[in-house]
Amino acid sequence: MPTTSFRDASRTAEYTPDVELRLLPWAGPGNKPCYLSSGAEHGLLADLACRIEGDQLDQADELLGHVERLLNRDGAKPDELQLLVRPLAAALRDVARVAVSRGERLPADRVHGALSPEPTSRWALTPDLFAGTQYTGECLDCGQRSSVSSSPKRVQEWALEHAEETGDRHFKAHTFQAFTAFPVNRPSPPTDGR
Known part of the structure; x- marks a missing residue:
């Protein structure tokens, strides 16, 4: 399956200047990113996207806990670790898509983790x-x-x-x-x- 860089795809999405797009937590045909108009941010599709993002983050956290327990266990077998690579990669892709989607919707002065600029800095x-x-x-x-x-x-x-x-x-x-x-x-x- 071809991979898509969500960061690059979101930068090249076609849209009108007055409408911002939200990257949705699923892919469309051909593994292409799907978007929702920011004007529809309080509809059924936006609510569904929020629930799916939450589920994806919960599943990634659960998988991470499983991987950490396996790695900390003495005698973890290579076969066991290999079985986790695909779901771990899928979870990482989901979390990256959620991070991009949420990060793009934050106003510039509220970006989580942003270092506060000086009052006169642009x-x-x-x-x-x-x-x-x-x-x-x-x-x-x-x-x-x-x-x-x-x-x-x-x-x-x-x-x-x-x-x-x-x-x-x-x-x-x-x-x-x-x-x-x-x-x-x-x-x-x-x-x-x-």
Whole structure:
């Protein structure tokens, strides 16, 4: 099944300037994104979309709990883990679609996680949800760094491999988040008449 980037699809959707579209929590024919006019935000279809989004988030949370329990259990079999990959990928896709849909409907000054700009700033920052949290490891003995990874476990594996190769024993993990700048619609600051 072809994949669709919800972030890219939502940016290229055709619409009139006066109408904003809501990305719905399901795909249409050909796995294409479906949209609802923001003017219909309080109808039956909007209510159905909200309920489905809630169900998708609940199912993803339940699946995540199952995966964490399995990973924490001694003797988890590769077959058991492999069986979880498809539903985990589907849940991640659903959660990403919900995040994009909800994020696009927030007014710029209420974006969750946005760093508050200075009162005179016309720009604000928000965490880039699609980049996610990134990790890198650093050997404190020799200064060598691992490559950037979205997995903290991969950084730990690098540190163990590096320790085995070099005998170095002291490491640090760095965690960072990418941000996106966006314009904030603020009135111009008052002038003193000059």
